[in-house]
Amino acid sequence: MHYVIIGNGVAGITAAFMLRKRDPHAQITVIGGESDYFISRTALMYVLMDRMNRRDLEPFERRKYTENNITLLRAWVTALNASTRTLRFADGASLTYDKLLLATGSAPNPAPWPGVAHTGTGILNFVSLQDLAKWEYHLPATRRVVVVGGGLIGVELVECLRHHGIEVDFLVRESWYWPMALAPEEGEIIANHLRRHGVQLHLGDEIAEVVANPARQLTAVRTTQGRELPCQALGACIGVRPAIDWLRNTQTPPACNRGVQVQADFRTSLPNVWAAGDCAELPTGQVEQLWYSAKRHGELAALSMLGDAVNYTPPLFYNSAKLFDIEYTTVGVGGPESYFRRLPGKDVSIRIMHETDGTVTGFNMLGSRWDHAWFETWIAERRTLPHVLKNLAQAQFDVEFGRVSLKALGVGA
Amino acid sequence: MIRAGRAQALLHNVKNRGWAAWALAALFTAFYVALYFTEAFTPIAQALGLGSKWTLYGTLYTIAVTAGGIHVIRKYRHNRYQVIRTLVVIVVQCTFAYSIPLLLKFLHQPEYYFSYFWPLKFEYLTPSYLASVPLPFVLYSVVGSLVLVPLLAAFFGKRWYCSWVCGCGGLANTFGEPWRHLSDKSTTSWKIEKVTIHAVLIASVGLTVLLFFTYGANKSDPQLARFTGEFQSYYGLIVSSILSGVVGVGLYPLGGTRVWCRFACPMAALLGIVQKAGRFRIAVKKDMCISCGMCSKYCEMGIDVRSYAQANESFTRASCVGCGMCAEVCPRGVLNLVQIKRAGQ
Ligand SMILES: Cc1cc2nc3c(=O)[nH]c(=O)nc-3n(C[C@H](O)[C@H](O)[C@H](O)COP(=O)(O)OP(=O)(O)OC[C@H]3O[C@@H](n4cnc5c(N)ncnc54)[C@H](O)[C@@H]3O)c2cc1C
Ligand code: SF4
Numbered sequence: 146m147h148y149v150i151i152g153n154g155v156a157g158i159t160a161a162f163m164l165r166k167r168d169p170h171a172q173i174t175v176i177g178g179e180s181d182y183f184i185s186r187t188a189l190m191y192v193l194m195d196r197m198n199r200r201d202l203e204p205f206e207r208r209k210y211t212e213n214n215i216t217l218l219r220a221w222v223t224a225l226n227a228s229t230r231t232l233r234f235a236d237g238a239s240l241t242y243d244k245l246l247l248a249t250g251s252a253p254n255p256a257p258w259p260g261v262a263h264t265g266t267g268i269l270n271f272v273s274l275q276d277l278a279k280w281e282y283h284l285p286a287t288r289r290v291v292v293v294g295g296g297l298i299g300v301e302l303v304e305c306l307r308h309h310g311i312e313v314d315f316l317v318r319e320s321w322y323w324p325m326a327l328a329p330e331e332g333e334i335i336a337n338h339l340r341r342h343g344v345q346l347h348l349g350d351e352i353a354e355v356v357a358n359p360a361r362q363l364t365a366v367r368t369t370q371g372r373e374l375p376c377q378a379l380g381a382c383i384g385v386r387p388a389i390d391w392l393r394n395t396q397t398p399p400a401c402n403r404g405v406q407v408q409a410d411f412r413t414s415l416p417n418v419w420a421a422g423d424c425a426e427l428p429t430g431q432v433e434q435l436w437y438s439a440k441r442h443g444e445l446a447a448l449s450m451l452g453d454a455v456n457y458t459p460p461l462f463y464n465s466a467k468l469f470d471i472e473y474t475t476v477g478v479g480g481p482e483s484y485f486r487r488l489p490g491k492d493v494s495i496r497i498m499h500e501t502d503g504t505v506t507g508f509n510m511l512g513s514r515w516d517h518a519w520f521e522t523w524i525a526e527r528r529t530l531p532h533v534l535k536n537l538a539q540a541q542f543d544v545e546f547g548r549v550s551l552k553a554l555g556v557g558a
Numbered sequence: 559m560i561r562a563g564r565a566q567a568l569l570h571n572v573k574n575r576g577w578a579a580w581a582l583a584a585l586f587t588a589f590y591v592a593l594y595f596t597e598a599f600t601p602i603a604q605a606l607g608l609g610s611k612w613t614l615y616g617t618l619y620t621i622a623v624t625a626g627g628i629h630v631i632r633k634y635r636h637n638r639y640q641v642i643r644t645l646v647v648i649v650v651q652c653t654f655a656y657s658i659p660l661l662l663k664f665l666h667q668p669e670y671y672f673s674y675f676w677p678l679k680f681e682y683l684t685p686s687y688l689a690s691v692p693l694p695f696v697l698y699s700v701v702g703s704l705v706l707v708p709l710l711a712a713f714f715g716k717r718w719y720c721s722w723v724c725g726c727g728g729l730a731n732t733f734g735e736p737w738r739h740l741s742d743k744s745t746t747s748w749k750i751e752k753v754t755i756h757a758v759l760i761a762s763v764g765l766t767v768l769l770f771f772t773y774g775a776n777k778s779d780p781q782l783a784r785f786t787g788e789f790q791s792y793y794g795l796i797v798s799s800i801l802s803g804v805v806g807v808g809l810y811p812l813g814g815t816r817v818w819c820r821f822a823c824p825m826a827a828l829l830g831i832v833q834k835a836g837r838f839r840i841a842v843k844k845d846m847c848i849s850c851g852m853c854s855k856y857c858e859m860g861i862d863v864r865s866y867a868q869a870n871e872s873f874t875r876a877s878c879v880g881c882g883m884c885a886e887v888c889p890r891g892v893l894n895l896v897q898i899k900r901a902g903q
Contacts, residue, residue, distance in 0.1 A: 155849065185848065185849045185850050185851060187848040187849065187850045188848075188849075188850035188851055188852070191850065191851075191852060191855075195570060196852070196855070197851065197852070197855050198574075201851050201854070201855050202851065203851075204849040204851065204864060204868060205865075206744060206745060206862075208745075436848045436849070437845050437846070437848075465846055465890045465891065466889075466890075467889040467890070470636065472889075472890075472891050474891070514891035514894075515891075516843055517843070517846065518843070518844050542843065542891055542894055544637055544638065544639040544640075544882065544885055544886070544894065544895075545638075545639045545882075545894075545895060546638040546639050546642050547637060547638035547639055
């Protein structure tokens with residue numbers, strides 16, 4: 146049995162280890178175009194900030210792959226023929242499989258603005274090792290950067306740039322920071338925090354046009370509000386989409402919509418082909434683009450490939466992030482009402498969302514640490530706000546001596 | 559390295575084993591060789607009115623801990639564990655490890671360091687030393703080394719000593735801050751560490767037993783006495799001078815700050831065994847780790863913290879000194895230093 150996995154990201158590698166755990170004798174090959182070894186994309190920012198080096202990005206020691214007899218291949222796959230079970234690589238080589246897992250992850254959305262076609266250099270993403278290398282190449286000669294896109298990757302990039310003393314204009318289309326996840330109060334806490342870190346935050350503004358000089362180097366960005374922002378680089382952080390363009394035009398494409406469409410057991414429409422991670426579109430139409438979900442997909446897809454019955458439904462949403470110095474934990478969904486408290490004068494706040502009858506539906510916590518497992522339990526048990534407030538201290542996860550005082554937060558008051 | 563500008567480039571060089579780091583390592587090593595094996599610093603100490611070269615060394619050490627400590631407190635001012643811990647380190651160094659022994663000497667008492675215990679301060683549990691100091695010192699040393707230190711470690715982990723009290727750890731966590739990430743994280747290092755540190759522990763326990771035995775035999779066996787004497791002087795030379803001083807601090811800019819603590823300290827070995835059986839844990843929040851690796855990178859003991867965090871395993875490692883830096887640098891708040899209620903949990 147030859148298992149082949151396209152994509153050496155967290156979904157692909159987790160699947161490979163799971164396959165090996167259950168099948169000691171199978172041949173397992175993982176193909177990756179971006180890097181020789183699995184890297185943690187989530188830590189790209191720490192390399193750009195000079196707090197880690199490239200080798201530190203590898204979550205596993207290299208010996209682990211040889212010990213588990215997993216073959217790693219550095220190549221870009223360009224074509225799939227499911228009738229002959231063959232893959233073709235960019236260099237012309239080919240490989241046959243018995244069972245295939247597509248775990249190709251995400252690719253950045255292309256820059257949509259007028260002027261991009263005339264700009265040769267200066268528009269950069271922040272998703273891959275290659276993007277990281279470009280930033281490292283550009284930074285020494287860079288004084289001003291425009292970053293566009295009010296999601297998490299945008300803030301991470303902004304933090305890196307500020308770390309190196311670069312002037313940053315941060316364009317966020319919405320009228321407060323990250324309305325998809327945060328209410329205006331929290332949006333304002335974040336906005337003020339960013340400004341204190343020297344970020345020129347422009348809310349409610351977006352790019353109208355990018356401007357390049359005759360040498361095709363980016364020189365400025367014009368916005369819809371009429372700003373002209375001179376810059377040497379533009380960080381385009383306007384979201385990612387499943388990295389499946391190559392699959393759409395191949396001989397035997399699997400059914401694709403936004404991503405590769407999979408059943409609840411991660412099977413695609415092609416025989417012997419599964420998909421997992423950022424590139425998979427679930428039966429609900431969801432594309433989960435999170436580290437944890439990719440890990441979980443990888444594990445379950447491997448079990449499905451091994452013949453186990455798998456029936457995946459996405460769990461209750463949770464995530465965490467760090468926005469400069471502010472840690473952020475979120476669990477669940479919004480509700481018609483919410484309970485909000487802020488530590489006076491501090492970038493610390495809690496918001497507990499609930500139904501009109503008090504049943505808690507979600508949490509949005511800024512500036513202190515929480516064990517999300519408690520939140521998940523309370524939501525699953527359909528607890529009401531008074532119960533949650535009474536037991537809130539249980540879920541605190543701050544460092545010793547550093548526990549945020551719920552009394553000072555005004556909980557109970 | 560992406561940063562333009564000379565100061566930043568030099569800083570990167572010093573912190574990442576560049577030529578400047580090698581130069582600094584050579585300088586530290588030369589300093590310790592001169593200190594331990596020559597009298598080069600004696601005239602300087604006398605000119606400064608400090609009496610002996612060891613007092614001069616103690617003064618420099620205290621300055622390094624205090625200055626480095628202030629830097630660390632500023633850097634981690636948002637983290638109360640780090641602030642309080644570092645304050646304690648500075649205060650212990652300035653009092654128990656510096657001014658109190660000086661005061662005792664001035665009062666014609668034994669120059670006793672209340673923050674050091676056997677087997678780190680090996681002579682504090684040797685028969686000849688115990689016979690030479692007043693009874694309160696004997697009691698403090700025996701009870702401290704054999705009861706107090708291990709008992710606290712069983713409850714709080716070895717951190718209460720290694721990261722809060724000990725001068726070696728104190729210097730590492732203050733002055734050594736720029737180099738903490740240089741520790742080697744490979745499983746090979748882990749294997750080597752287990753062999754070397756326990757070898758030193760066996761040597762120190764063995765030597766202590768031998769000393770009492772020889773003392774009891776009361777020189778009736780000159781061959782045994784000679785053997786014990788030689789053993790003790792080799793132990794002093796290799797462990798106390800070369801490993802803890804010259805190598806321990808000399809390697810800061812190349813191998814990270816806790817080379818001595820990790821590979822050779824008999825106290826760390828002993829407390830590590832207690833810690834493994836005790837209540838201290840690094841708690842891992844379930845399914846929240848993004849495998850970024852900051853925790854492993856900044857672990858001065860070379861523990862691959864990420865390997866536990868990404869596997870959702872709360873853990874204790876014998877070597878963990880509980881400095882708390884993994885929890886500090888983790889961008890997702892995954893880790894926490896805790897005492898579990900009952901052992902075995
Ligand atoms: C900067 C950044 C920060 C992030 N931070 C967080 C975070 O804090 N929390 C969180 O939950 N998520 C975060 N994410 C999202 C998270 O990284 C992804 O959800 C996760 O990496 C998806 O894993 P994956 O294995 O599906 O795909 P990927 O990690 O994208 O891996 C896919 C791999 O497949 C390779 N590949 C693709 N096509 C081919 C081909 N045709 N041939 C060969 N190889 C191919 C790619 O090169 C890539 O290496 C972040 C993402 C970025 C970019
Ligand atoms: S620092 Fe935190 S998120 Fe990063 S690998 Fe360690 S535990 Fe995981």
